[in-house]
Amino acid sequence: MTTPPARPAAFSGIWPALLTPLNDDLSIDHARLAAHCQSLVVRGCPGVTLFGTTGEGPSFSLAERQEALQQLIANGIPAAQIMVSTSCAALPETLALTRHAVGAGVHGCLMLPPFFLKGVSDQGIIDSYRYVLDGMGADLPQLRLYLYHIPQVTGVGLSHHVIATLKSMYPDTILGIKDSACTTAHSIGLAEAFMKDLTVYVGFEPDLPEMGRRGSTGAISGLANFMPRLVSRLVTQPDAPATPAERERVVQLIGLLGGYSLMPALKGIMALLSGEPGWLRVRAPLVALTAGEFAALETTIRAFGIDPESD
Numbered sequence: 001m002t003t004p005p006a007r008p009a010a011f012s013g014i015w016p017a018l019l020t021p022l023n024d025d026l027s028i029d030h031a032r033l034a035a036h037c038q039s040l041v042v043r044g045c046p047g048v049t050l051f052g053t054t055g056e057g058p059s060f061s062l063a064e065r066q067e068a069l070q071q072l073i074a075n076g077i078p079a080a081q082i083m084v085s086t087s088c089a090a091l092p093e094t095l096a097l098t099r100h101a102v103g104a105g106v107h108g109c110l111m112l113p114p115f116f117l118k119g120v121s122d123q124g125i126i127d128s129y130r131y132v133l134d135g136m137g138a139d140l141p142q143l144r145l146y147l148y149h150i151p152q153v154t155g156v157g158l159s160h161h162v163i164a165t166l167k168s169m170y171p172d173t174i175l176g177i178k179d180s181a182c183t184t185a186h187s188i189g190l191a192e193a194f195m196k197d198l199t200v201y202v203g204f205e206p207d208l209p210e211m212g213r214r215g216s217t218g219a220i221s222g223l224a225n226f227m228p229r230l231v232s233r234l235v236t237q238p239d240a241p242a243t244p245a246e247r248e249r250v251v252q253l254i255g256l257l258g259g260y261s262l263m264p265a266l267k268g269i270m271a272l273l274s275g276e277p278g279w280l281r282v283r284a285p286l287v288a289l290t291a292g293e294f295a296a297l298e299t300t301i302r303a304f305g306i307d308p309e310s311d
Contacts, residue, residue: 009175011047011199013232014224015046015220016228017224018052019055028071030071030075031075036225041081045228049220053150057085060283069106079106083146087111089115095136102142102143107144108144109143111147111148112154113147113154114128122162125158125162133145140173145175146201147166147176147177150181157181163190167197176201177190177199178203187202187211191211195216199217201220202219203221205223209238209247212234212236219235223250223253260297264282264287267279267288269301272298
């Protein structure tokens with residue numbers, strides 16, 4: 001009797017949602033990006049996530065995103081330790097990026113629902129994913145796909161019906177869901193409905209302990225760009241004595257950032273901690289912190305305190 005092949009495993013641990021460093025001309029700073037990834041791996045991250053929301057993914061062209069992945073691998077980050085968000089407004093470009101990522105040997109791909117037109121039906125969302133997955137052809141068995149739900153950004157959500165339908169159609173391809181709706185009840189609902197067959201991850205760090213208790217094994221986290229160890233403990237050690245205090249610390253930090261546009265503020269923290277002001281650069285439509293905003297953020301973050309050795 002032939003034993004059926006084992007299903008591919010979903011990722012575990014913290015795979016930071018990488019911020020994307022830029023040069024003076026707003027092209028991608030490949031050397032700095034690779035160095036940032038290496039520092040995260042040294043600090044215990046089993047992998048990294050390229051071009052998600054935190055990484056300003058849709059602000060870069062298809063060619064830029066393909067080159068960045070190739071450069072990251074060439075600069076020493078193993079492809080198997082890279083997750084790539086391949087989400088684009090045009091489905092042929094999503095398919096092209098997904099093919100490219102799979103061909104490069106990445107761990108997996110993170111994919112948003114269609115995010116330009118609003119008010120689309122569940123069937124339209126299902127058809128959009130099918131366009132990409134069926135378009136993979138013979139390469140589909142090599143694809144590990146994670147569905148990405150962040151409706152406050154996309155204006156398009158993933159209903160339980162969409163998730164269940166796609167999982168039934170592509171049971172060996174769809175391994176997990178990243179829920180970044182930042183609503184605890186919604187994340188718990190996904191865990192209760194799907195954790196048996198899919199790993200449910202959350203992007204909202206205060207919910208990590210609750211999800212860790214429910215079987216979540218990791219996270220794609222923006223805060224993990226500079227505090228990966230703390231973020232990891234929240235989900236992998238949800239009932240440790242220090243967890244409530246560490247969760248409260250994260251809640252406090254998120255509150256302190258509430259007066260800023262999030263991605264420029266996260267880049268501001270990277271600039272502060274690294275001493276590299278180049279981290280402040282962002283692509284339009286985002287606007288970089290002004291000198292006054294950066295000075296205020298520096299005062300706030302120094303008072304808060306981020307410890308590279310433990311955070």
